[in-house]
Amino acid sequence: MYEPNVVGDWQECDGHPGLRVRVHRLEQAEPPRGRDDAAEGLTYFRLRVTVENRGGRCFGVHLEDGQIDVRIGPDGESAFVDWRNSQFIEGYDVYPLRRATAVLYAAGPEAALAQVDVQIQLRVDDEWTDRRLWTGGLGLHEEAVGAAAPCAGGQGGLAHQVSNFLKDQAEPGAAG
Structure with a gap:
């Protein structure tokens, strides 16, 4: 896609x-x-x-x-x-x-x-x-998103949501 x-x-x-x-x-x-x-x-x-x-x-x-x-x-x-x-x-x-x-x-x-x-x-x-x-x-804002970078927009921001999604995908047994 x-x-x-x-x-x-x-x-x-x-x-x-x-x-x-x-x-x-x-x-x-x-x-x-x-x-x-x-x-x-x-x-x-x-x-x-x-x-x-x-x-x-x-x-x-x-x-x-x-x-x-x-x-x-x-x-x-x-x-x-x-x-x-x-x-x-x-x-x-x-x-x-x-x-x-x-x-x-x-x-x-x-x-x-x-x-x-x-x-x-x-x-x-x-x-x-x-x-x-x-x-x-x-x-x-275009901000660098990395392990040490704060997430743009705080807890509900897009960068935070993407970060959480990637963490969930990396966990053993995650659906994929």
Whole structure:
């Protein structure tokens, strides 16, 4: 079964060894060149899409408006994407051990921004990668979760629930 990535997760690009992508830094932010009139009454947010090359050769990466889809709220309504203020990766050569980042500004009703889904389809060396989905929301933080890290959101938080699930699965005799 296909499961979406959480905002902040890296995803390897199949067929392109060492190339990976992630959606991260989902946060409320005003665009640098002012609000678009079409976004009147909406809350702006910004997200970043980073492509990293950990492989041994250079990849030509292309990520622009038609390759990013942003959906908000429980019904998956389309967010307003401010193309004028966004910065894309257009025909950029990502050399080994280097990164390229796109910055996207979007807006939507504040009540719907607790759930944001971002779908990305990169073009690498004139080939399309598989579509990948990241899910997150404004007000949720990308924090490191490890044995010594406190769980985000406390006792009932998502990180705490995932941690408990993994502990239950690791116990002898756990259903699986």
